[in-house]
Amino acid sequence: MKAPRPAGWRRWRDRVLQQEDLNFLLTNRVPRIALTRLVGWFSQIRQPWLARTSIAVWRAFTDLDLSDAKPQRYASLHECFVRELRPGARPVDPDPALLTSPCDAIVGACGALDGLQALQAKGMAYPLKALLGSTPAAEPYRDGIYVTLRLTSTMYHRFHAPHQGTLEHVTYFSGDTWNVNPVALARVGRLFCRNERAALRYRLDAGPVVTLVPVAAVLVASIRLHALDVLLHLRWRGPHEMPCDARYAKGDEMGWFQHGSTIVVFAPRGFALAEGVAPARRVRMGEPLLRLPPAA
Template sequence: MRAPRTLRALPSPSTCLLRTSHQRPQFRYQQQSSRFVHMDHSGHNGRRGHQPGKRPFSTGKGGKRKQEQGEPFHRRLGRALRSTKIRWYPIPAALGIGFLGLAQLYKINEREKKARREEEGEPYRRKRIRPTGPWQVQVMSTLPLKAMSRLWGRFNELVIPYYLRVPGFKLYSWIFGVNLSEVSEPDLHAYPNLAAFFSRTLRPGVRPLDPNPSALLSPADGRVLSFGLIDGGEVEQVKGMTYSLDALLGTSHPSSAPNLSSPSHLFARETPAHHHQHVESEALVKRDEEFAILNGIRYTLPGLLSGAPSSPHPPPTDASTPSLPPSEEEVTDSLAVPWYNPPRRTALYYCVIYLAPGDYHRFHSPTAWVAEKRRHFAGELYSVSPYLQRTLPGLFTLNERVALLGRWRHGFFSMTPVGATNVGSIVINFDAELRTNSLLSDKAADKSPNGYAEATYGAASRVLHGRALGRGEEMGGFRLGSTVVLVFEAPEGEMGEKEGWDGEGQWRKGGWNWGVRNGQRVKVGEALGWVDEKV
C-alpha cells in the first residue's frame, strides 16, 4: 500500500498557476518577496506563455538597474546615502587622549623653539620656493628634486659588472655624443661606475689654450646660451629673460647697494670717502632695488649675491689651501700694472655656458685671477636645460650654486658653477670644506639670513690674499651636465673701425670684444673674447 503524498508548502492562490502536465509540481520559497513561485523541471518560472530560449518578463534587478541609469547622479547618490546603514565603531578613550596629548606637546615644543630662536637671533630655515609658470614647471616644483639628486648620486656610485662596462659606456657615448678618442683612459673597464665616467679626464694636448694672453678662455665644454653687457645689474638668462646680478652672487656688504657706475668697487664696503659716489648714482641704485619681480620673489643685486640687506651674517670660515707656485707667479705677473698705465672706463660683462650630459664635465680657470671668497647658495635643483631656461625666469638664482668671487687684471671677476637636477654635487678642487647637496652641509646655507654660507681664501697666498688660479688650471667639476656663469669687469673702450673686420658685432678700440655668438659650441681653452690692449 502506497503512503499518501504530503505537500511541503501550500502556495498562495494569487501566485500559483494551474498545472497542465502530470508531473509533480515544485515550489521554491523566495525570501525577498515572501511568496511561493511554481518551478517546472526546466528551472524556469512556470508562467503562462513562456517559450524556451527566451527570457521571461521580469521587473527585478535588471529593470531597476536600467531605471537607475536614467536617473541623475545626485538622486542616485542621495538614495545610496539614505539606504546605507551607518555603523559606529568605538575608539578607546586612552588612544584619543594620547593623540591629543602628543599634538599639544608638539605645539608647545614648536612654540618654545620659536621663542628660543628669537631670543638668540637665530634665523629661520630657508623656505622652499614655488615658482610660477607652465604646468611642467608646476609639476617639477612639487618634486623632491634634491632628494632625487642624492639618490641619483648613490646610483651613479654603484659598481657596474665588468662585462657590462664597455657596452654600457659605449651606448651612453652614442646617445649623448661623447668623443671617446679624447679620454685619457681608453680602456673603459677602468671606470667602475657612472660617476667615474662622468668625471673622466682628457688626454694632454686635446684642449690647447688660445695663444692670445689678453683673451678670456672658455672654462668648460658646452654651448654659449647668452652673453653681453650687464645693464643696471641685470643679467640675461636667455633672450628676453633676465635676472639680477645680486641674486646670483651676493654682496660683501649687504647694508649698501652696489655702485654699478664703478664696477671696481662693486663689493667694497661703504666709507665716507665713497659716500658722494653713492649719492651721484642714487637713481641707478634705485632702479636696481626695484628690479623685476621673479616668480613672486623680489631679487635685487645685494639679494642675489648676499640676500636680505638688514640681516646679520655669520663670519666666514677659512677654507684656504696653498696656491700652486707656478699659478701664483703667473697671477702676480698678470696683476702687476705699470705706473704709466692710464685709467680706463670699465663695465661688467657676463657669459653663460651650458654643459650637456655628453660634454667634458670638468671646468678650468678662464684666465689668471685670484679667488678671494666662496659663497655656497643652498637653492633648489631645477633642470638647467635650454627649454627650462626659456620657461622659468631667474633659474640660476633659484638653483644651488657656488659663487667664486675675486679679481683679475681688469677688476672684478667671478665664476659661478650652477647645480641642476641630478647635478647637485659641485666639486672645487682647492676647497675641501665645500659639500653641495648634502643634508648636513646645506644646513648652514639654509639657515643663513642671506641664503648662503661664505668661506674665504685669504690665507692661500700672503702676497695675493687669495687663491691664485693660473690660465687653464683645473678648478673642479660636475657629476653631470650643468651651467657655468662668468661675470667680469673689463675696459669698455671706444667704438672704432678695424682693418679687415668682418662686420659681425661691434669692435671696440681699447676695450672688450666678444669672439663668440649665441648657440655656438665652445671647448675648454677657446677664446670667448679679448681685451684690445693696443690703445
C-alpha cells in the same frame, strides 16, 4: 670606435627629446632633489659591468664621445662623468689679452649687462644681486659683460682658470635642482638664482676681478673645487662664505661638476666678447671667450 646608430633611430630620438612639454615634464615635474640624490648614489657604485651598461644606455640617447678621454675604462658611472682628458686635448690660448673659456660648453645668453640685470632667456632677465647674494658682490659688474656657458650631459665636466690669477673668495648657495636646458630657462623665472651654485671671485694678475658662477642642476647637485676641502652639495649647508687664496695659471683645473650644468662668467665694463662668441656657438675649454680692457 663605436658603431654609428641607424639614422631612423636618431631622428626618432631627436623628435622625442625636442618635444618641449615632454622635455620639461620629464626633467622638472619630478621630485628633483630626491632624484638627484638617487642618481648621485647610483653613479658612485663601483661595479665595472654596471658602469659599462649604464654608459651604453647613456650613449643610446646622446652623442657621448669618449675618444679624447684619458681613461678608457671606468669602474663607476661617476668616473665617466668626471673623466680627465688626454694631455694636449684642449690647447689653451696663451694670448694674455684674452680670457679663455673655463669649460667645454654651448654659449647661451651673453653680451652687455643692463645695469645689474642679465638675460636668462629671451624676454626673461634676472638680477645679479639675487644670483651673487648681495648688492656689493654685484655692483662691480654694473653695465659690464657676461657669458652663459651651458655644459650638456655628454661634455667634459671639469672647469679651468680662464686666466692667470687668484681665487679669493667662494660664496656657496644651497638651492633647488631645476634643469638648466633652454626649455626650462624659457619657462622658469630667475632659474639660476634658485639652483644650487657657487660664486667664485677671481682676481686676474692683470688687475680686474671676474666672477665665475657654476650652477648645479637636476642630477648634478654637487660641485668640487680644488681650493676647498669640502664637496659642495645639497646636504652641506655651510659655511656660506669661504675666503680663499688659491693661485692658478691660465688653464689650470679648478674643479668639476658631478655631471654637467652651467657656468656664468661676469666681467666689469671694458671687457668685450672675443671674436665669434655668440649664442649657440660651441666653445671648448681654452678657447677665447672675452677680451681684456686695453689698459689691463
